[in-house]
Amino acid sequence: xxxxxxxxxxxxxxxxxxxxVLATDPDISxxxxxxxxxxxxxxxxxxxxxxxxxxxxxxxxxxDIAQVIxxxxxxxxxxxxxxxxxxxxxxxxxxxxxxVIGTMQLLGACQRSATVRRVVVRSTTAVYGSSPRDPAVFxxxxxxxxxxxxxxxxxxxxVEGYVRGFAxxxxxxxxxxxxxxxxxxxxxxxxxxxxxxxxxxxxVLGFDPRLQFVHEDDAVEVLRRMATEDHPGxxxxxxxxxxxxxxxxxxxxxxxxxLLSPAxxxxxxxxxxxxxxxxxxxxxxxMSHGRAVDTSRLExxxxxxxKFTTGAAFDDFLRSRGLRxxxxxxx
Numbered sequence: 001x002x003x004x005x006x007x008x009x010x011x012x013x014x015x016x017x018x019x020x021v022l023a024t025d026p027d028i029s030x031x032x033x034x035x036x037x038x039x040x041x042x043x044x045x046x047x048x049x050x051x052x053x054x055x056x057x058x059x060x061x062x063x064d065i066a067q068v069i070x071x072x073x074x075x076x077x078x079x080x081x082x083x084x085x086x087x088x089x090x091x092x093x094x095x096x097x098x099x100v101i102g103t104m105q106l107l108g109a110c111q112r113s114a115t116v117r118r119v120v121v122r123s124t125t126a127v128y129g130s131s132p133r134d135p136a137v138f139x140x141x142x143x144x145x146x147x148x149x150x151x152x153x154x155x156x157x158x159v160e161g162y163v164r165g166f167a168x169x170x171x172x173x174x175x176x177x178x179x180x181x182x183x184x185x186x187x188x189x190x191x192x193x194x195x196x197x198x199x200x201x202x203x204v205l206g207f208d209p210r211l212q213f214v215h216e217d218d219a220v221e222v223l224r225r226m227a228t229e230d231h232p233g234x235x236x237x238x239x240x241x242x243x244x245x246x247x248x249x250x251x252x253x254x255x256x257x258x259l260l261s262p263a264x265x266x267x268x269x270x271x272x273x274x275x276x277x278x279x280x281x282x283x284x285x286x287m288s289h290g291r292a293v294d295t296s297r298l299e300x301x302x303x304x305x306x307k308f309t310t311g312a313a314f315d316d317f318l319r320s321r322g323l324r325x326x327x328x329x330x331x
Contacts, residue, residue: 004030004115005227006074007053008060008106009081011035013187014122014216016050018078018223023051025228032072034058034065035081036098060102066109069116076118077110078227079103082159084124084152085191085280092151099155100162107166110173118174120226121163125179125212125236125293126153130285138293140179140234153282160234167232174230178222181238181293184313185216186320191283197321201249202267205258209290210242215308215316222298222306231301236293239310245287248314252323261288 005022009015010033023031031053033039038057039050058064060081069077081102086095103121110116128134129144138144148154160177167175182192195201214237222237249256259267268284299305308316318324 003028003076004072004074005032005076005078006069006072007031007033007078007080009035009079009122010050010053010055011037011039012080013189014183014219014223015080017187017216017220018080018227019053020050021220021224022078022227023053025224027228030054030072032056032068032074034060034068036060060106061097063105063109065106066112069109069113073115074113075115076227077106077116077120078223079106079119079121080223082122082124082152082156095152096155099152100158103159104162107162111166111170116173118176118227118230119163119166120176120223121159121178122223123160123163123177123179124153124156125181125238125291126282126286127157127160127179128291128293129153130209130282130289130291132289134289134291136292138236138291140236140294140297148282151280151282174232176226176231177234178226179234179236179293180219181212181214181236181310183216183219184213184317186316188216188317191280193317195283196248196252196254196317197323198254200257201245201252201254202257202259202264203245203249204264204284204288205260207288208244208246209287210244210292211248211286211290211310212238212242212292213310213313213317214238214306215313218306218308218313221304222302225302225304233297233301235298235301236295237298237306238293238295239306239308239313240295241310242290242292243310243314245290251311251314252318254323 007019019033033053128138
């Protein structure tokens with residue numbers, strides 16, 4: 001039975017939703033949410049109530065997280081605190097410290113704990129990279145041809161290495177590593193959702209990448225199950241099917257602007273500098289080569305499938321932003 005749960009990253013939408021849904025479980029006695037800043041006042045438009053979640057302001061890079069785990073006799077840790085884009089104030093260096101050093105501190109605290117027996121870590125399918133030599137579909141056991149070399153994807157790959165090391169050192173702890181496709185849904189604010197709300201969608205000339213999304217509701221349900229059940233291992237999480245970037249543009253009713261690859265990179269660097277959209281190098285590669293993953297392991301282990309396909313997740317996001325295809329045409 002799960003008694004006391006620690007959720008990191010509760011100031012962001014998905015982390016707050018995970019804490020909220022766990023707090024409604026009568027079998028869970030306490031849910032403690034940690035982050036460097038308090039969660040926003042969550043309303044119907046901004047998210048959900050955190051319910052009886054207890055918030056503790058903690059920087060994961062500090063040793064204080066070990067004191068929180070020890071004081072509350074935490075038995076389950078749900079690590080949601082991976083940042084996918086640098087803040088304007090801290091930049092890339094602070095983002096890497098938060099993601100990698102913060103995870104190291106958290107896992108070190110879990111390793112020393114006598115009460116922790118389940119650890120769930122949010123990762124990303126971006127660890128597979130995006131390359132013209134990629135397989136059509138990635139399973140969890142496949143190694144990428146060109147692994148990530150920078151940014152969020154590189155941080156996630158390093159985090160996964162530390163998680164595997166922790167699992168070896170503490171075989172008595174159930175460790176679940178979840179590689180999520182890009183989150184999509186009404187409450188999601190990410191580099192990719194901001195990209196799709198632009199008046200014109202720049203693309204790389206000659207490429208029409210395959211994209212996969214996971215709806216925020218399905219992501220929360222997977223995390224809830226992993227936090228309350230023992231499912232050790234690494235799992236891809238994505239909605240069924242794929243969408244081509246051109247299909248996404250048509251569904252959104254947005255014109256596409258194909259650019260030569262160098263021009264696309266120049267544009268990406270320009271809009272990054274002014275803070276409009278985060279065109280990270282890994283996002284540029286995704287926009288060229290795409291990525292698709294196999295989710296049969298997750299479905300077999302949980303006996304469950306995401307309710308939203310990739311297309312349905314994208315459509316729900318579009319509805320929430322008031323975006324519709326021109327002339328009602330949908331492909």
